[in-house]
Amino acid sequence: MNFRKALASATILAACMVGSASAADLVVGFSQIGSESGWRAAETTLTKQQAEQRGVDLKFADAQQKQENQIKAIRSFIAQGVNAILLAPVVATGWDEVLQEAKDAEIPVILLDRTVDASDDLYLTAVTSDLVHEGNVAGKWLVDTVAGKDCNVVELQGTTGSSPAIDRKKGFEEALAGHDNLKIIRSQTGDFTRTKGKEVMESFLKAENGGKNICALYAHNDDMAVGAIQAIKEAGLKPGTDILVVSIDAVPDIFQAMAAGEANATVELTPNMAGPAFDALDAYLKDGKEPSKWIQTESKLYTQADDPMKVYEEKKGLGY
């Protein structure tokens, strides 16, 4: 019932307004995991910004890393009769029941940044990045940059067994396949943290003839790269020149390093998952157009040529 009303009002509004303002008067519930990382905080900030720009009334619920809180939040969104629900699921399993409840209430659910193990007719679409693709973009950049020269690569992996670590490794290796001049000589976990990134890089440098054997570093996230850059500097080498540095995420601090010439490239994991989600929702509510079940966000490559200080200023305020 509610949903039809929303559909009708959205259609009427769309008739008299133009562009993104068609989402006005929508009430959307957003169940966020929590704030376990800077990226997550930036995602929350951007989702709120996007909602404000489009005139969407966003009801925000922070789940403090607990699935039960998310389920409670979704049930309360259903009871409030929102027009749509955005869900960043904390785990993959255990969503069937509550998603079915949302479906019965005819409220479309859009998954943000992670997917769930549930039948895909229970949600409208999932907006996520492709982790394998991110690794691939980083690998391609390195292949193009060394341009056929011999290059020994050391890799700082994410937390062992986590899906970003597995997929970003896989994507990078795929990009390197067939280029025999590039070899991954050492690969260790840095647990996605600066401290471990620095410690592991120190040991890589010791193990590879004071770093003289290393031509490039690939880190599964920017934080480890920032730690490793300090280790390289303390070993008396120039990061960005003596050892190329490429990483993933595009957090603000890596742009400072890039501006200083100490990092070479980063692949963005965009925190703006809500933008594409709202676009898909608009199209669905306005024209009844079913989006595809997976909307892939762009994995944009930034290098030193992309005015890193400007990007840093843009990203600084997002809560990273």
Added chain:
Amino acid sequence: MTATVRTYLRRLLPQLIALAVIVIAISMVFPGFLSLQIQNGRLYGSLIDILNRGAPVVLLAIGMTVVIATKGIDLSVGAVMAICGAVAASLITSGHSLAETLLATLVVGILCGVWNGLLVAILDIQPIIATLVLMVAGRGIAQLVTEGAILTFNHPGLIFIGSGSFAGLPMPVVIWLIFGVLVALLVRQTALGMLIEAIGVNRQASTLSGVLTPVLLIAAYVLSGLCAAIAGIIAAADIRGADANNAGLWLELDAILAVVVGGTSLLGGRFSIAASVLGAIIIQAINTGILLSGFPPEFNLIIKAAIIVFILVLQSPRFRTAFTFVRLPRATGKPTEREAK
């Protein structure tokens, strides 16, 4: 004098043997392990890395040893590290001087210790529960201070504490060496150490014999808080930023492990700060060795666990008894050390 040195060495013998075995094993896998050079006016090499990277756990282990000697335990040290790192970073970025920042951070660490001490000594809550409170809440407090982000700073003075050097040694090593010697002298050149051991053996009996139990208990937790504060400053200065989510994460367990590997009983009583420091260095030597060895990261924890089980078996009472029996026949020829004394 020689007798005290000998008893001291005998106390540290299992740890020294374990460390030697590990160092030899790593240098067989990785030949460059023992090499030391001078680079940028400081010693540079894997051995120095071990001392440097081990700094936070060594410092935590010093405080933890004293707390454990009182039959307590301090689970909050990792979280206190995160709080203190966050406080230091936010003060220095808001324009306070280095002296103010350090002083305020140490005071915060001491206050955390006072909180734990009050819960244990005055309210008589079991230490594992009392310190669990701050372990859970502490990381949240740290996140409040940093507002959830990694708070970076560029103050050269504060960075110097993490990556500067003094007399060829990295600053963190200098700090824990000096601090460790000071604490060891304080507890062993006075009666303090014996009184702490007395509390650990029998708190009621020591109170009845006139030991100021509550004051000493609070002091033990304050020392632990102070150690955590120094460790937190070093950890933040090392990466030039306070990472409230990850700073000191699980380090309380490494610190407890260091004390246990150092041979101090979790049941309280006799303790040795030097042995705990050695325990922390052993743990760090294992970590660094694994990183140098080039094994895939999936093996890290398995290798670490296997080595630690081995060390603990060596120290276990059953094994020692068995070992004594093996040694006995050989000792018949000449007098044993004990008889000679």
